[in-house]
Amino acid sequence: MISIKNLHASVDGKAILKGINLEVKAGEIHAIMGPNGSGKSTLSSVLAGKEDYEVTEGEVVFNGKDLLEMAPEDRAREGLFLAFQYPVEIPGVSNINFLKTALNEKRAYQGLEPIEAKDFLTLVKEKQKLVELDGKLANRSVNEGFSGGEKKRNEIFQMAMLQPTLAILDETDSGLDIDALRVVANGVNTLKTDANAYIVITHYQRLLDHIVPNFVHILYNGRIVKSGGKELALELEAKGYDEIKKEFDIINA
Amino acid sequence: MLAEKTNTAQQIMDRLSHFAGKVDFMSDATLTESLRCLENLGLPTNKHEDYKYCNLDVILKREFKNIEAPIEKTMDLSKFKLEDTITLVMLNGQFNETLSDKTVLKGLHISAFSNLQTHEKNKLHSLSETNTDAFVALNTAFSGSGFFMRIEKNISLQIPIHILYISNSSTETLANPRNFIHVEAGASATVIEHFVSIENSKTFTNFLSEKLIEPNARLTAYTIQDGGKQSYAVHTNQVQVNRDGHYDNTTITLSGQTVRNNHNVVLAGTNGQAHLYGLFKINDTQLVDNHTLMDHQVPHCESNELYKGIIDGKSTGVFNGKIFVRKDAQKTNAYQSSKNILLSDDATINTKPQLEIYADDVKCSHGTSTGKIDEQALFYLNARGIGKESGTRLLLQAFMGEVTNQLEVDSLKHLVEQRLVYLND
Numbered sequence: 001m002i003s004i005k006n007l008h009a010s011v012d013g014k015a016i017l018k019g020i021n022l023e024v025k026a027g028e029i030h031a032i033m034g035p036n037g038s039g040k041s042t043l044s045s046v047l048a049g050k051e052d053y054e055v056t057e058g059e060v061v062f063n064g065k066d067l068l069e070m071a072p073e074d075r076a077r078e079g080l081f082l083a084f085q086y087p088v089e090i091p092g093v094s095n096i097n098f099l100k101t102a103l104n105e106k107r108a109y110q111g112l113e114p115i116e117a118k119d120f121l122t123l124v125k126e127k128q129k130l131v132e133l134d135g136k137l138a139n140r141s142v143n144e145g146f147s148g149g150e151k152k153r154n155e156i157f158q159m160a161m162l163q164p165t166l167a168i169l170d171e172t173d174s175g176l177d178i179d180a181l182r183v184v185a186n187g188v189n190t191l192k193t194d195a196n197a198y199i200v201i202t203h204y205q206r207l208l209d210h211i212v213p214n215f216v217h218i219l220y221n222g223r224i225v226k227s228g229g230k231e232l233a234l235e236l237e238a239k240g241y242d243e244i245k246k247e248f249d250i251i252n253a
Numbered sequence: 254m255l256a257e258k259t260n261t262a263q264q265i266m267d268r269l270s271h272f273a274g275k276v277d278f279m280s281d282a283t284l285t286e287s288l289r290c291l292e293n294l295g296l297p298t299n300k301h302e303d304y305k306y307c308n309l310d311v312i313l314k315r316e317f318k319n320i321e322a323p324i325e326k327t328m329d330l331s332k333f334k335l336e337d338t339i340t341l342v343m344l345n346g347q348f349n350e351t352l353s354d355k356t357v358l359k360g361l362h363i364s365a366f367s368n369l370q371t372h373e374k375n376k377l378h379s380l381s382e383t384n385t386d387a388f389v390a391l392n393t394a395f396s397g398s399g400f401f402m403r404i405e406k407n408i409s410l411q412i413p414i415h416i417l418y419i420s421n422s423s424t425e426t427l428a429n430p431r432n433f434i435h436v437e438a439g440a441s442a443t444v445i446e447h448f449v450s451i452e453n454s455k456t457f458t459n460f461l462s463e464k465l466i467e468p469n470a471r472l473t474a475y476t477i478q479d480g481g482k483q484s485y486a487v488h489t490n491q492v493q494v495n496r497d498g499h500y501d502n503t504t505i506t507l508s509g510q511t512v513r514n515n516h517n518v519v520l521a522g523t524n525g526q527a528h529l530y531g532l533f534k535i536n537d538t539q540l541v542d543n544h545t546l547m548d549h550q551v552p553h554c555e556s557n558e559l560y561k562g563i564i565d566g567k568s569t570g571v572f573n574g575k576i577f578v579r580k581d582a583q584k585t586n587a588y589q590s591s592k593n594i595l596l597s598d599d600a601t602i603n604t605k606p607q608l609e610i611y612a613d614d615v616k617c618s619h620g621t622s623t624g625k626i627d628e629q630a631l632f633y634l635n636a637r638g639i640g641k642e643s644g645t646r647l648l649l650q651a652f653m654g655e656v657t658n659q660l661e662v663d664s665l666k667h668l669v670e671q672r673l674v675y676l677n678d
Contacts (some may be wrong), residue, residue, distance in 0.1 A: 098647070099637075
């Protein structure tokens with residue numbers, strides 16, 4: 001699905017990612033955990049194609065194509081989805097119009113006709129239920145005036161509508177109460193198939209109780225310093241990040 | 254402060270002088286006075302503070318002639334017409350009754366200036382001043398036959414009146430269209446003033462509208478400026494709102510090489526309200542200059558202004574909003590905001606709020622913002638598969654929506670939104 005090799009990236013000349021290697025196959029869920037400032041969000045931004053980041057070394061192959069060569073919109077049309085840590089409010093653009101445009105641009109890219117209005121509405125209704133999103137929110141401006149929980153649910157709703165092959169969930173649990181976390185996780189789990197994959201970026205272990213990963217990676221100082229199964233997350237939760245930091249700061253010293 | 258009198262202004266006067274005195278609906282005294290004022294004032298250049306950013310030289314240097322348009326009996330107006338409205342036609346500055354709809358609406362009276370009763374003739378010119386404004390003087394001296402619209406006391410017009418101001422000329426033409434809209438006490442109406450041209454006519458339109466809103470009356474006016482690439486325009490609206498009266502205007506500039514709007518509102522009766530909205534989307538070397546004057550003369554009035562511009566290419570936008578709160582106008586609420594998006598490095602916006610407040614118990618505020626397309630928002634759209642072009646279009650539509658949503662006539666809103674999408678593409 002995606003193969004990241006020796007990925008280096010910097011922002012304003014400061015190196016943040018210092019050689020990431022990661023292989024994600026269809027059907028897998030990978031969790032990336034790490035302390036603040038370790039480069040978690042930079043990784044998701046670089047994969048989604050945010051311009052502020054400069055890739056200085058390495059390669060990313062996504063479904064057989066060079067991801068880093070593609071414009072952000074083409075990455076999305078190829079099946080990459082980033083659930084934003086801080087979804088952007090866009091006053092004046094209705095959620096519905098936004099989603100219809102997104103869906104139809106993806107379809108045009110795939111050589112398909114625009115979706116029929118009726119089919120679109122059916123799809124909206126079906127997917128809204130999945131994340132228990134109030135129908136009224138769909139007609140409002142994108143994320144405008146949404147609560148933190150509503151914004152995150154809206155991200156998963158968009159994911160359900162666009163049906164990506166690889167979804168990166170960037171701290172989707174931040175700002176969620178327990179009930180909202182359950183709803184979001186249910187949505188994510190329902191959408192999981194053998195043909196798609198998730199990269200779940202999180203600071204805390206609690207999300208991984210709901211979305212159970214096949215692999216857990218610890219990101220520290222721009223590198224994946226440790227990988228393991230889901231038990232690694234529990235170990236991390238018990239020890240705390242300081243333990244990890246100490247361990248690797250000694251190695252690096 | 255008098256503007257410098259220019260040679261070009263003098264030339265215009267010379268060229269037009271044989272038309273003066275033919276305007277039979279103005280008294281001789283008014284005509285003589287306006288000619289004298291025009292001569293004294295001269296037409297303003299950009300040395301005049303109020304016209305600092307608005308270079309009208311380009312207009313004045315051209316050979317605009319005041320032609321007496323042939324009275325067209327037939328003309329295909331279908332592409333300009335709006336569903337569910339009543340159409341009135343002003344052709345090259347002259348009211349054209351033949352082309353106008355003859356629908357009779359209870360309480361609506363429309364007559365050409367030449368058919369007015371004396372007491373109505375006396376109303377003309379009662380709201381505007383020739384001795385300080387050269388364009389008002391020019392219009393007064395040379396205007397063709399406009400129309401007087403009166404909405405009878407306590408009548409609420411259910412159908413919007415669509416006034417088409419059409420330029421149709423293959424030569425450079427000066428048109429001085431004019432009207433007076435009188436909304437009597439307790440009455441209400443919606444008018445759409447729609448400026449268009451046939452085959453991109455080269456016209457300088459010097460428009461003057463006087464609007465009188467009597468106690469407890471309401472006027473919603475939409476101004477759509479779409480005179481084409483070779484059009485030049487100075488539009489003056491002189492509005493008076495009396496006690497408990499309500500005036501709403503939305504001015505949308507769709508085309509025009511140089512467009513100057515002088516929107517002057519006098520809040521003359523307590524509890525009066527005025528809301529002005531403006532939107533322009535320009536490119537190339539276009540210039541759109543919105544000047545507003547909100548004159549709070551009495552207590553307990555409210556005014557609100559929002560002007561938005563999208564400025565591309567080497568074009569220039571101007572917003573100058575003056576709020577004048579007189580000594581007696583306590584408890585005034587006055588707000589003003591100008592928001593702009595610059596789409597190119599060569600695009601310019603000049604905004605200037607001017608608050609002159611002589612009362613001490615008032616709420617007045619103004620704000621201005623100028624920026625580029627929101628990169629965060631655009632990336633969010635891109636990340637969902639929406640390309641740069643359609644993403645930008647969505648964001649601009651959203652930006653404009655705050656103004657276009659003011660258009661409460663569906664056919665008009667549809668027309669304007671369609672035009673805005675494909676403008677400058």
